[in-house]
Amino acid sequence: MRVGLFIPCYIDQFKPDVAIATLELLEKLGCEVEYPTDQTCCGQPLANAGQESNSEPTMRHFVSLFADCDHIVSPSGSCVLHVRERYGALGGGHMVEKVRTNTLELCEFLSDVMHIKELDSSFPHRVGLLTGCHGLRGLRLGGASELMEQGPDKVRQVLDLVDDLEIVETTRPDECCGFGGMFAVKEEAVSGSMGRDRLRDFVAHGAEYITGTDMSCLMHLEGIVRRDGLPLRVVHLAEILNGGAQ
Amino acid sequence: MNSRDHILTEIKRNRPPEVLLPERGKHAGDSAALQAEGSLVSRFESVSIRISSEVLHVARSDWDSLLVGQFGGERRIASTISGADFGNLRIEPDMDPKSLSPLDVLVCQGDFGVAENGAVWIQDSALMVRAAPFLAEHLVIILDRTQMVATMHEAYSRLQTNLGMFGMFVAGPSKTADIEQSLVVGAQGPRRNTIVLLSD
Amino acid sequence: MSHPKQAAEFNADLERTQWHDETLWLVREKRDTAAGSVPGWEDLRERASQIKGNALSRLDDYLKEFEQKAVSNGIHVHWASDAAEHNGIVLQILKDRGAKHLVKSKSMLTEECQLNPYLHANGIEVIDTDLGERIVQIADEAPSHIVMPAIHMRKEEVGDLFHDHLGSDEGATDPDYLTEVARQSLRKSFLEADAALTGVNFAVAETGGFVVCTNEGNADLGVHLAPVHIASMGIEKIIPRADDLGVFLRLLARSATGQDLTVYTSHFHGPRPGAEMHLVLVDNGRSARLGQEEFRDALKCIRCGACMNTCPVYRRSGGHSYGWTVPGPLGSVLAPHVDMESFSSLPFASTLCGSCTDVCPVKIDLHGQLYAWRQKIVAAQKAADRPLAMRLMARVLARPLAFRISGWFARRMLRRGWTPAKNSMLSDWTSSRDLPSAPEQSFRSWYLKNRKVQ
Numbered sequence: 017m018r019v020g021l022f023i024p025c026y027i028d029q030f031k032p033d034v035a036i037a038t039l040e041l042l043e044k045l046g047c048e049v050e051y052p053t054d055q056t057c058c059g060q061p062l063a064n065a066g067q068e069s070n071s072e073p074t075m076r077h078f079v080s081l082f083a084d085c086d087h088i089v090s091p092s093g094s095c096v097l098h099v100r101e102r103y104g105a106l107g108g109g110h111m112v113e114k115v116r117t118n119t120l121e122l123c124e125f126l127s128d129v130m131h132i133k134e135l136d137s138s139f140p141h142r143v144g145l146l147t148g149c150h151g152l153r154g155l156r157l158g159g160a161s162e163l164m165e166q167g168p169d170k171v172r173q174v175l176d177l178v179d180d181l182e183i184v185e186t187t188r189p190d191e192c193c194g195f196g197g198m199f200a201v202k203e204e205a206v207s208g209s210m211g212r213d214r215l216r217d218f219v220a221h222g223a224e225y226i227t228g229t230d231m232s233c234l235m236h237l238e239g240i241v242r243r244d245g246l247p248l249r250v251v252h253l254a255e256i257l258n259g260g261a262q
Numbered sequence: 263m264n265s266r267d268h269i270l271t272e273i274k275r276n277r278p279p280e281v282l283l284p285e286r287g288k289h290a291g292d293s294a295a296l297q298a299e300g301s302l303v304s305r306f307e308s309v310s311i312r313i314s315s316e317v318l319h320v321a322r323s324d325w326d327s328l329l330v331g332q333f334g335g336e337r338r339i340a341s342t343i344s345g346a347d348f349g350n351l352r353i354e355p356d357m358d359p360k361s362l363s364p365l366d367v368l369v370c371q372g373d374f375g376v377a378e379n380g381a382v383w384i385q386d387s388a389l390m391v392r393a394a395p396f397l398a399e400h401l402v403i404i405l406d407r408t409q410m411v412a413t414m415h416e417a418y419s420r421l422q423t424n425l426g427m428f429g430m431f432v433a434g435p436s437k438t439a440d441i442e443q444s445l446v447v448g449a450q451g452p453r454r455n456t457i458v459l460l461s462d
Numbered sequence: 463m464s465h466p467k468q469a470a471e472f473n474a475d476l477e478r479t480q481w482h483d484e485t486l487w488l489v490r491e492k493r494d495t496a497a498g499s500v501p502g503w504e505d506l507r508e509r510a511s512q513i514k515g516n517a518l519s520r521l522d523d524y525l526k527e528f529e530q531k532a533v534s535n536g537i538h539v540h541w542a543s544d545a546a547e548h549n550g551i552v553l554q555i556l557k558d559r560g561a562k563h564l565v566k567s568k569s570m571l572t573e574e575c576q577l578n579p580y581l582h583a584n585g586i587e588v589i590d591t592d593l594g595e596r597i598v599q600i601a602d603e604a605p606s607h608i609v610m611p612a613i614h615m616r617k618e619e620v621g622d623l624f625h626d627h628l629g630s631d632e633g634a635t636d637p638d639y640l641t642e643v644a645r646q647s648l649r650k651s652f653l654e655a656d657a658a659l660t661g662v663n664f665a666v667a668e669t670g671g672f673v674v675c676t677n678e679g680n681a682d683l684g685v686h687l688a689p690v691h692i693a694s695m696g697i698e699k700i701i702p703r704a705d706d707l708g709v710f711l712r713l714l715a716r717s718a719t720g721q722d723l724t725v726y727t728s729h730f731h732g733p734r735p736g737a738e739m740h741l742v743l744v745d746n747g748r749s750a751r752l753g754q755e756e757f758r759d760a761l762k763c764i765r766c767g768a769c770m771n772t773c774p775v776y777r778r779s780g781g782h783s784y785g786w787t788v789p790g791p792l793g794s795v796l797a798p799h800v801d802m803e804s805f806s807s808l809p810f811a812s813t814l815c816g817s818c819t820d821v822c823p824v825k826i827d828l829h830g831q832l833y834a835w836r837q838k839i840v841a842a843q844k845a846a847d848r849p850l851a852m853r854l855m856a857r858v859l860a861r862p863l864a865f866r867i868s869g870w871f872a873r874r875m876l877r878r879g880w881t882p883a884k885n886s887m888l889s890d891w892t893s894s895r896d897l898p899s900a901p902e903q904s905f906r907s908w909y910l911k912n913r914k915v916q
Contacts, residue, residue, distance in 0.1 A: 030898050035908075066837050071856060149816055150815075165503075188487070200891060201890035203810070204893055206469050206779055269543060286703060381727070415709075415712075421704065430726060431711075433722070433725050440611070448642075450593075
């Protein structure tokens with residue numbers, strides 16, 4: 017299976033281990049992975065800040081890089097949602113539609129396209145799971161607590177394939193962690209409050225590690241963990257799935 | 263152009279293309295499970311208790327004597343039930359509603375109950391004075407236990423457009439949680455809500 | 463006004479913020495329990511959304527049908543283009559009857575129109591009879607939530623207020639006792655009032671009647687005792703058929719407070735003998751919003767407040783930090799219509815988590831509208847007013863080489879222990895978070911070294 021690897025800008029620049037884990041995982045599972053080296057960004061930071069129209073060159077660049085891929089996979093729910101939900105702003109057209117509809121988040125891809133049933137990975141720890149809101153409610157990667165009818169939880173299904181990993185249940189199942197892009201700095205007081213509350217919930221339920229689908233959310237939480245000296249380690253789920261997280 | 267014309271013109275100019283109206287009365291049903299009369303009543307009763315209503319099961323022949331026993335005495339009691347002979351206050355449609363105040367008990371006839379929420383439909387013909395069920399410290403509703411529907415969908419199927427000049431659903435005694443989300447039963451209307459379920 | 467500034471002030475009192483957040487979260491949980499008890503809840507939401515969609519698409523027809531039926535039942539129907547006209551109509555009705563003492567039940571529309579100060583300035587005494595509204599009226603504050611107006615106040619504060627204004631015992635804080643004091647005081651007001659005003663939850667085109675929902679019974683105590691009932695209604699409150707009430711009433715209270723139904727659901731079709739009933743239909747920008755494809759769905763709103771209860775930002779910043787009649791997600795999509803510049807911070811007071819959209823009983827895409835507002839707000843800013851960093855970002859992100867160089871530079875700075883300048887954008891990151899550590903190389907560099915590139 018030929019897969020285009022879409023690495024979010026901030027992972028490329030600041031958390032390359034997550035990208036390496038994603039690449040290695042896909043290769044282990046038998047994918048032929050292509051990484052277009054001229055990637056920059058999907059444009060989300062601009063669009064969410066109100067500059068969607070200014071992000072058009074960035075979006076078009078993205079589409080041109082991945083135009084030949086049948087599947088485009090990314091370890092980020094938020095970026096993938098942006099492509100799927102907002103790239104219609106480029107006005108349709110065959111290439112845009114193909115890229116838009118074929119861009120998948122990692123767990124979506126593993127679950128819906130590869131239908132994986134086993135993973136060679138062990139992680140004997142209690143883990144707090146943060147499925148980023150954009151992935152959770154936007155891509156429906158899992159069941160949102162607001163809804164009375166739940167679809168399959170693709171993130172949990174994939175994590176369940178990891179030996180000895182225990183997902184801790186929290187009091188508030190899926191409250192936003194408070195990152196939200198520019199929100200994290202523009203509304204710093206509330207952002208910090210949300211992050212600390214989410215972490216307190218994880219700690220209270222015995223989590224040793226925090227993991228999730230979005231490194232952006234995780235970096236926000238990790239920043240608080242380090243500042244407040246909390247007894248937690250933060251890893252992206254790609255690192256757990258790939259087996260190199262410890 | 264007057265405001266009415268101006269507003270209607272603006273609306274016509276701006277309204278979106280027509281969205282189809284869902285068919286009347288066809289609802290994803292939870293009613294089926296509740297349809298048997300026995301379980302409608304028991305569901306109505308358990309919900310009523312949860313919302314702080316009191317429910318009495320009384321035979322049709324006994325109910326007025328039961329009430330005389332409960333509410334006899336000097337207190338101000340009004341009843342709009344025709345043919346029943348208790349209550350010491352005159353209540354008539356043309357009276358000044360303020361003259362009913364203060365009112366300790368109002369006894370009135372409910373039309374039907376709604377099992378999913380413990381509500382009873384009461385129309386103004388059964389109230390005579392619209393203010394009465396709100397002025398009363400204690401509202402007592404007489405209800406035939408066979409007159410029960412499962413959900414609000416069935417309620418409106420039953421009512422159609424026969425809503426009278428005034429009608430209401432009452433679900434429990436008045437309440438509020440406006441102070442620190444603490445539930446207080448007996449806010450501004452009745453402090454007690456009793457439903458007397460009549461059977462043959 | 464600035465939401466971030468107000469929110470920061472709110473958060474300065476950590477204990478109070480956590481109390482406010484926890485109190486509202488409990489209401490969200492009650493909503494979940496109630497919604498979970500209704501088989502087909504999601505279907506019901508879809509149905510409600512479609513009914514409202516139909517109502518909006520035929521709004522003028524339904525309003526005319528409604529008016530004709532209402533008038534034939536003896537209701538006086540008035541039309542008001544804007545807030546000032548609404549207020550003038552209400553005043554005129556009162557003046558024509560020599561009414562000086564008005565009791566008023568909850569109506570966000572009358573808040574929007576600022577009716578109370580207008581009437582007060584014109585010699586009318588107005589008593590808000592909903593307990594939460596009475597509390598904020600006495601406190602001379604704005605409501606902080608559309609369903610629970612005094613949710614931001616502790617019982618000690620209410621106790622002090624009532625002691626000063628209603629004669630309750632000093633230091634008393636028991637909600638039962640305080641509610642009783644308010645009951646006695648308001649009962650006097652009801653018996654003395656010469657006019658009563660209510661809002662409208664739903665107006666039924668098919669029958670010409672309208673529905674008012676309360677838990678306290680205060681709307682009914684007002685209107686059934688006073689000789690005049692004035693009902694103020696936004697034009698978007700119309701629904702096509704009586705049957706549709708079944709759908710909306712099953713959704714409303716469960717979404718708002720977790721109750722299966724409000725205690726009183728009163729259906730008004732005509733005045734009682736000897737009394738008068740008036741209905742004021744208010745536009746005040748609604749017909750304009752109807753024409754805006756991105757924003758019109760907000761007109762479906764049934765004012766349940768569920769979006770506020772679920773919003774993690776509202777819960778941690780409080781209703782007053784939004785600076786407008788309606789707070790939270792709903793307020794943030796409505797206020798910019800009134801003044802886009804003043805309220806420009808509101809659509810950004812969100813992480814776009816989407817929780818509000820998922821609880822909305824009529825499926826308004828609230829966070830989608832927040833996103834749409836962001837585009838409009840920034841487009842309206844003069845280019846020079848947009849942050850330099852953002853303008854540069856747009857150029858850098860479209861150019862692979864510029865992107866790589868910027869990233870390399872940022873990593874280098876981080877490794878050298880750089881911290882953001884005080885009061886710069888990034889210094890807000892570091893007030894409660896450490897910066898990430900900087901890797902030696904980007905993924906791209908690693909990839910070029912470790913994988914064959916064709």
